[in-house]
Amino acid sequence: MKCESIALNKYLDKSPNIFFLYGSEVVLRNNSKDILRKYLDTKGFHERRIITKEHFDQLEQTIIESSNGSLFGSKLVIDIHHDQGKIPDQIIKIFEIDNISSNKNIAIIINSHNEKLNSTNKWVKKMDQHALIIECKKLKSFEEKIWLKNQLEFIDESDKKKFIQNIYEMNVGNLVAQKNEVDILKLIYKSGMEASRIFTNDSAEFMPFELEDEVIEFNTRRALRIINTIKESEAHYAPLLVWIIGKVINNSTAAKQNSNPQSSLQKSGVWSNKISSYINFIKIHSLQKLIDLQKNIYELDLTAKGLNKRNFWNDIDNIIIKMTSS
Helix, strand or coil: CEEEEEHHHHHHCCCCCCEECCCCCCHHHHHHHHHHHHHEEEEEEEEEHHHHHHHHHHHHHHHHCCCCCCCCEEEEEEEEEEECCCCHHHHHHHHHHCCCHHHCCEEEEEEEECCCCCCCCHHHHHHHHHCCCEEECCCCHHHHHHHHHCCCCCCCHHHHHHHHHHHHHHHHHHHHHHHHHHHHHHHHCCCCCCCCHHHCCCCHHHHHHHHHHHCCCCCCCHHHHHHHHHHHHHHHHHHHHHHHHHHHHHHHHHHHHCCCCCHHHHCCCHHHHHHHHHHHHHHCCCCHCCCCCHHHHHHHHHHCCCCCCCCHHHHHHHHHHHCCCC
């Protein structure tokens, strides 16, 4: 059975507990995976085992051993990550295991980086009999707006149309960037807030969004001034600052490890006019420094949530100084 990602909910109850995700749109693959996890959780699949390429040779054995349920008596999700190359034989052989699609104790999610499938291949036909194949392809413009509307369920109906239009127009064709905008809105949106306030770039309330530019341009003084201004007047934006700084660090770390940094940044949703600054930022910082900064941002997130006794504003200043110095 096959469906498109935006229609996934309609097929869940009709499908065996085996799912194959593929397609060029990473955001839709991730969203589909979230939907599957929530759905399986309602069916009692509370445990999860992740299988990466290093352990593909143990895949068939893992599935067979798990067929009677986990050691703790609950149902198990086997989460398979296929992130490079053609589909390996170890995954193809899953669909040859006896009664694989009727097993009630395990669910299998295969998340493949492949953008296309050849429906004439024997193994694809076999998979079609035993799994729900979910295609996560690029959306047409009207589909993008429908997808975006579904992501903005937390917005008041009176505001939703305005938000959809603004986010879509700023990031047409780029679901990663649209998802980033939605994540930011989740942090700052309050019921009754005027949409015009959020989309006004010269408002002091929107200085957090300027922080990314100042950091990747190595403007330490300006970045620290933004932090201090927010501390004095809008301290409730602390989680948003963590999100923005974390996004810069994570995008840069991923691009640093990629043979094509520019492509990595584009896929991460970085705006095209910022990519050259990001490339320079990445050249200045070593991979080890970026990894250390990831650890710093993790600690900062815990502090923002009140889970340790560190001083949030001192720590964020120190991170900004590290990021904006060579």
